[in-house]
Amino acid sequence: MAKPFQTHNQQLKMLRKRNILITNGSKAKAILIRENYYQLINGYKHIFLDTVESKKRQDDYYKNGTTFEQIYALYEFDRNLRNILMKYILMTENSIKSKIAYQFSSEHPKEAFSYFNINNYRDTNHQQTTSLIATLSSVTKQNTDSNTKSGPFYHYFNEHKELPLWVLITKLTLGQTCSLLYNLKESTQIEILKAVLYEFKNNSNNIAASKIIHQNYLKDFISAINCIKAFRNVCAHEDRLYDYYAKNKNGKPIQTSFFYIGISTPAFQGGIFDIILLLRLFLTKRDYKQLLHRLLDELNKLEHELPSSLFSEVTRKMKLPKNWTSELNKFI
Template sequence: MDKPFKTYRQQLTILRARNLVIKDGSKAIQILKNEGYYNIINGYKDIFLDMPQTKQYGDDRYKAGTTFEHIYALYNFDRNMRAILLKYILKMETSLKTKVAYYFSQTYKQNFNYLDINNFDSSNPQTATKLIADLSSVITKNTKKGALGEQFYHYLDKHKELPLWVLVTKMTLGNIIHFYNGMTMQTKLLVINEIISTYEKTYRVKLLLTPEQEEKFVSNMFAFINIFRNVCAHEERLYSITVKNNNKVPNIALFHKTLPSNFSSHFIDCVIILGLFLSKRDYAAMVGEFSAEIASFAKKLPQNMFNSVLIKMGFSKNWKDDFKLN
């Protein structure tokens, strides 16, 4: 079916015909000019639709009392939640890069140790070869005399070396996870032991896991968080995301005893998982920012619509308790 061009006023006319209340047409048009009809309406209309009427008419129909402002509030809420989540995922990313660079460099002390295939897991040489090729690509892209490549250029020109702790600054979270996965089990466990021992000391708990369980557990968490990082970085819809790939769904019950039956790969699960990698202070700050944003958003929607959003995010009725670790 063709989708012919519609002016902003025509767009509002269509929305009003679909039972959407628009209190201030001029303001709504300005919002559409800045944000786009598709981004706001197509991206965030779902929980506001009256599905029986939508099926009956073969076209969208909104629940009674739904306003343009309600949809736009959800749009802004999702954007703000993405910004907060990305902020703390980046903290986790920096921490992971630091640990991987430290323990890999401690184990393999030669120059350009990360370009030696013998320093990686020998069970899958194809993966190690691709990893080294990817690292070489990162170096090439960032080794130019000038502002963007000055850091790499300085090390290569003056020291004839580019330490891993410098290289990781230009690696993405996906890059560093790929690097971690390619390391030997012995080196991985050095990283894992620091993560888990810090968590155990912080929260005064003991995680009874074998080294193999720890490795799979942590690796799955990295992959899971990376999915959310990409959602945030590419400004995709966050609040209703559900990770469907079971290989990337970690067993959260191994460290969070209060939510084993509720884990469903939603937003809340990503937040809780970050608690394993962030400092206690950072985790508390993150939870505080999320809580404030949720409280503000609650004032902008009717209670039933607000509850629908929380359910989509994986929250329970006592959502403040969901954030608690042990």
């Protein structure tokens, strides 16, 4: 049966019937006019629901004392959290792209369009590599228009008869960049990881990596980037973030480790706490401190908006330990 259309006033009446306190109807209505009801209420209702009473009534029923403002506060917190993380994920994305392009290009300095040569990739999965090359070709075509002599790549084709990877990679999505990284030869991947660890060592007081890159380091490094990609997708699509746990395209939890940290490392759980520690590998000390400061500000605001029990539930779902600030500050 199709869901009947409801006006904003009808929506507010239904929320009151479900035990949500709305002290300022005009303000609540203005929020519903501006925001999507489904995203706001259905997206963030879960910690506010009285599950026993909801089951008994076979309809959503909220805990006593739940207010419309509390649900909206969590909604705004999550939006701000997405915006904060997205900024530092984009920084990380640029850092990863830069190192991939530099290392691959340094290994093929005189070969034009070296990224179209299947022999420059690992030979374990030719079908996967062929698909990658087709993707790179498609991105090249999309950004070049030979008829109008325009597009960001046209200058390189016209003037240099070449398109360096460090130019092409700027137009790749993080998913496409990950595909490129997965298909590189292991020796190339190791050099990229070395470059990342070298930069981290110069931006941190703690470093576990030695001159030898163990096989599990490389595996966890690639999984870490896959985890960052998963969080980027959540931020980009404006999905609920605070209780998100990193999953691969098959819906299975992504497993990695904080192999680059030189002191006792927490177990990877795939939540917000973990993504912040993964971003630490790629961020400068200053940017990492700024990230922590902005996160703390948002949590402090939310703490004043929610009852302590609900705020604790939010931080639990974020996988934040009780001493999360001191834990994350260890890695500055």
